[in-house]
Amino acid sequence: MHQRKVALVTGGTRGIGKAIAHKLADQGCDLVINYLRNRTAARETAAELEAKGVRVHLVKTNVAETNKLKDMFSEIEQEFGRLDFFVSNAASGVLRPIMELEESHWDWTMNINSRAFLFCAQEAARVMAKNGGGKMVALSSLGAQFVIPNYTSVGVSKAALEAITRYLAIELAPQNIIVNAVSGGAVDTDALKHFPNREDILADAVGRTPAGRMVTPEDLANAVMFLLSDEASMIRGQTIIVDGGISILA
Numbered sequence: 170m171h172q173r174k175v176a177l178v179t180g181g182t183r184g185i186g187k188a189i190a191h192k193l194a195d196q197g198c199d200l201v202i203n204y205l206r207n208r209t210a211a212r213e214t215a216a217e218l219e220a221k222g223v224r225v226h227l228v229k230t231n232v233a234e235t236n237k238l239k240d241m242f243s244e245i246e247q248e249f250g251r252l253d254f255f256v257s258n259a260a261s262g263v264l265r266p267i268m269e270l271e272e273s274h275w276d277w278t279m280n281i282n283s284r285a286f287l288f289c290a291q292e293a294a295r296v297m298a299k300n301g302g303g304k305m306v307a308l309s310s311l312g313a314q315f316v317i318p319n320y321t322s323v324g325v326s327k328a329a330l331e332a333i334t335r336y337l338a339i340e341l342a343p344q345n346i347i348v349n350a351v352s353g354g355a356v357d358t359d360a361l362k363h364f365p366n367r368e369d370i371l372a373d374a375v376g377r378t379p380a381g382r383m384v385t386p387e388d389l390a391n392a393v394m395f396l397l398s399d400e401a402s403m404i405r406g407q408t409i410i411v412d413g414g415i416s417i418l419a
């Protein structure tokens with residue numbers, strides 16, 4: 170039996186997922202890092218993580234392709250024989266005003282951000298249950314609960330993700346599987362480059378965040394690590410907001 174804990178981070182090669190992968194490596198977890206297209210970022214991140222002394226297995230899979238997910242989890246079982254942590258972090262989305270949204274935009278966004286979490290969680294739960302349980306954390310954003318310009322498709326997909334988190338937390342509790350989500354204010358990752366109003370978002374986050382600065386990938390990763398810790402084991406189905414206080418301003 171593989172001795173070290175094993176974590177899967179989807180979209181773990183860049184941005185917030187990468188920060189989470191680093192914190193897991195710092196705790197001595199072996200890692201399965203999933204990504205979609207950017208091989209260079211994947212190789213660089215894998216090398217950085219391996220330099221910390223952990224094993225890293227890269228999986229290039231579109232999490233929206235449900236029929237490919239079984240293969241990803243079979244690879245995990247073959248490589249490591251166990252899965253302790255699943256961080257559902259990969260996301261995408263079409264950023265348009267509501268009147269410009271098309272069916273394909275809706276499907277693309279929902280399939281990557283919501284549906285993938287449900288079907289990855291099913292597979293993850295099967296592997297985790299063989300080894301006495303595990304923990305899952307999904308990444309959400311403030312658009313799940315509040316209205317952000319151009320953000321309808323992503324906001325709705327994240328609202329679904331938060332609901333899926335609650336259902337999973339209850340249905341998987343008997344298998345000793347703990348499920349929560351971490352939501353965050355704007356973080357200056359590559360994702361923000363796709364926003365038509367990026368400069369306004371940055372100015373707003375810098376200017377209005379009560380904590381006095383923008384949220385960083387590490388801020389979100391710290392909350393994820395807490396939810397993956399034994400200290401958080403009685404927190405079930407919750408979404409913890411990490412936003413420096415901006416969302417509770419009137």
Ligand SMILES: NC(=O)c1ccc[n+]([C@@H]2O[C@H](COP(=O)([O-])OP(=O)(O)OC[C@H]3O[C@@H](n4cnc5c(N)ncnc54)[C@H](OP(=O)(O)O)[C@@H]3O)[C@@H](O)[C@H]2O)c1
Pocket residue numbers: 179180181182183184185186203204205206207208210230231232233257258259260261281308309310311352353354355356357358359360361
């Ligand atoms: N940035 C923010 O302001 C913010 C705030 C709160 C919450 N979040 C959430 O935090 C998470 C990470 O965001 P981020 O800003 O770090 O994103 P990012 O910089 O755009 O990175 C996205 C990562 O996900 C991967 N990915 C995208 N689509 C995928 C797919 N279909 N299948 C597999 N992998 C896929 C990408 O792989 P490639 O490199 O191959 O493309 C990349 O590794 C998301 O869930 C996001 O909603 C972000």
